[in-house]
């Protein structure tokens with residue numbers, strides 16, 4: 001099977017796989033990325049007229065972005081909490097970057113703070129609580145949009161009990177999403193481990209490229225993700241649908257048997273009514289009017305054939 005973008009030195013497509021991480025950056029730095037990923041982004045910018053992109057990576061870790069920029073002879077600035085720079089609270093070092101590369105910590109999966117002096121440990125994003133972390137990521141995304149023409153965000157999903165925490169799903173998207181690229185994770189633990197089918201291993205992560213193109217005095221629009229909210233299930237399963245589902249399982253359709261079925265299958269519906277039998281009776285009449293039911297004798301219905 002041929003997948004465009006999968007071969008070595010491939011063009012940038014929405015699927016990226018770089019099995020050999022290459023010579024850029026420290027291969028032992030936990031959660032590092034392959035320099036080839038940044039090279040492909042740079043080539044895309046170059047093909048779009050930015051011949052010598054000015055690169056900024058404020059969370060450079062093992063130095064991948066630095067090494068790529070140096071190898072290509074591009075101007076760049078990099079920093080990290082390990083140099084005492086806090087991307088959330090400190091000022092960015094310059095403005096007018098062509099590409100801001102944001103490779104966020106994999107939250108609590110990797111603790112980057114362990115070797116930091118105590119006063120910096122709490123600034124490390126990998127130690128934040130989830131909500132604080134997402135707010136910090138969104139804040140940094142906005143800052144990046146104010147300082148650069150393109151913003152690339154590389155983030156993974158984090159498996160937690162029963163599901164995932166997805167940074168890209170919850171963070172604010174700065175500017176116009178150019179592409180949402182799926183990147184294969186070659187060296188992550190879940191890529192190598194076997195789980196006997198009980199667990200779905202995460203073998204990909206997200207590389208999002210945004211175009212900000214902010215002009216002084218212009219407007220900047222961002223997509224702020226949905227809020228967590230409790231939904232009213234009753235709004236989504238109507239009485240008619242619930243009653244239809246119940247009567248499919250009944251031999252004798254009466255207001256009492258239907259009410260009993262609703263109590264078992266849709267208990268939420270009963271919380272909002274003090275007169276369930278009356279509501280069921282009315283719904284049965286509506287279904288009769290729709291031609292779905294036929295009245296057999298008073299109080300007993302049969303399904304219309």
Ligand SMILES: C[S@@+](CC[C@H](N)C(=O)[O-])C[C@H]1O[C@@H](n2cnc3c(N)ncnc32)[C@H](O)[C@@H]1O
Nearest residue numbers: 031032033059061062064081086087103124125
């Ligand atoms: C996923 S790693 C980046 C890896 C890097 N791209 C590489 O290839 O080696 C995330 C980095 O964010 C840094 N970091 C965490 N919190 C930070 C903060 N508040 N300010 C700046 N850097 C931070 C960590 O020290 C870590 O190096």
